[in-house]
Amino acid sequence: MYLRTIERKTPVLKKPAFGCLKGTPSINLTRGCLHACVYCYARAFPETPDREVWLYANLSEKLKAEIQRLKLRGKLPATVTFSTASDLFQPHPEIKRLALEVLRLVLSAGLRVSFLTKGFIPEEAWALFADYPSLIKPRIGLVSVSRDYHRLFEPRTAPPPVRLAQLERLVALGLNPSVRVDPVIPGLTDQEEALEALFRRLSLVGAKEVSVSYLVLRPGVIRQMARELPNKIFGPILKYYKGQPWQKVITSATTKLAKRAVREEGFRRIKDIASHFGLTVRICGCKNPDFPFEACTPWEIESFSPELPLFQN
Ligand code: SF4
Numbered sequence: 001m002y003l004r005t006i007e008r009k010t011p012v013l014k015k016p017a018f019g020c021l022k023g024t025p026s027i028n029l030t031r032g033c034l035h036a037c038v039y040c041y042a043r044a045f046p047e048t049p050d051r052e053v054w055l056y057a058n059l060s061e062k063l064k065a066e067i068q069r070l071k072l073r074g075k076l077p078a079t080v081t082f083s084t085a086s087d088l089f090q091p092h093p094e095i096k097r098l099a100l101e102v103l104r105l106v107l108s109a110g111l112r113v114s115f116l117t118k119g120f121i122p123e124e125a126w127a128l129f130a131d132y133p134s135l136i137k138p139r140i141g142l143v144s145v146s147r148d149y150h151r152l153f154e155p156r157t158a159p160p161p162v163r164l165a166q167l168e169r170l171v172a173l174g175l176n177p178s179v180r181v182d183p184v185i186p187g188l189t190d191q192e193e194a195l196e197a198l199f200r201r202l203s204l205v206g207a208k209e210v211s212v213s214y215l216v217l218r219p220g221v222i223r224q225m226a227r228e229l230p231n232k233i234f235g236p237i238l239k240y241y242k243g244q245p246w247q248k249v250i251t252s253a254t255t256k257l258a259k260r261a262v263r264e265e266g267f268r269r270i271k272d273i274a275s276h277f278g279l280t281v282r283i284c285g286c287k288n289p290d291f292p293f294e295a296c297t298p299w300e301i302e303s304f305s306p307e308l309p310l311f312q313n
Pocket residue numbers: 033034035036037039040041042043084085086087118
């Protein structure tokens with residue numbers, strides 16, 4: 001994939017208008033993501049470039065100006081997140097440089113930061129985490145510890161042993177990292193043996209908290225998975241979605257959820273195995289609108305600072 005630099009015209013601190021992160025500004029360093037996971041919903045957005053990733057060259061400059069402006073108006077948000085439509089720690093020196101610059105900017109402005117990554121966390125970021133431990137809420141994405149899963153579904157991300165080592169280091173820093181087990185692949189990563197292997201390792205590195213959700217299918221995601229996965233792997237996955245209606249989930253009106261009975265049984269199994277290893281599980285409410293709502297935000301909404309109100313709607 002090719003990295004191109006472009007100028008960002010719109011504001012950097014954008015409020016997602018959906019889900020439990022609604023109202024918390026999120027930052028996107030790039031359009032597209034070098035990890036190119038086969039199931040990635042963001043790759044199927046019409047505005048995502050094909051075979052390219054666009055890096056916003058003027059992002060730090062713009063963000064600095066926005067922070068100053070919001071501070072003057074008394075409207076600086078207490079918390080920002082990094083968008084889940086692109087990974088904060090992608091394997092490219094320019095993206096790494098920008099990620100560190102932006103992290104430094106928001107942390108030195110006193111903002112709390114949450115991020116979700118499947119990438120290699122660079123050494124310089126660890127120094128920042130150690131300097132601002134109370135402002136960081138890290139989340140590590142990890143669905144399976146199987147090498148085959150990694151090779152087939154997310155080969156450009158950091159391998160599971162690296163992510164586990166990073167989790168252990170985050171725990172040692174006292175940052176209370178949570179783990180995002182999403183997308184659970186029905187019939188593959190939700191089987192007892194696979195879940196036991198995952199939760200055993202998570203408990204060994206000291207993780208305590210997990211949020212889960214199953215793979216959701218959209219037309220673009222189906223095309224991309226059909227193209228990039230062997231038939232013998234993708235064919236059996238599709239049967240868990242057969243006959244399911246297209247429905248609105250989060251922002252997309254054409255989403256298929258795995259059959260309810262499959263998710264129900266899978267979540268029960270996940271909760272049982274996780275609790276056996278001492279981990280608590282939250283089911284992502286946004287991606288399971290037919291289940292009782294459970295929030296899986298990195299920080300609870302009520303913990304936002306009253307002196308630093310979020311943007312007004
Ligand atoms: S790391 Fe996240 S944003 Fe990047 S391709 Fe994978 S799923 Fe998409």
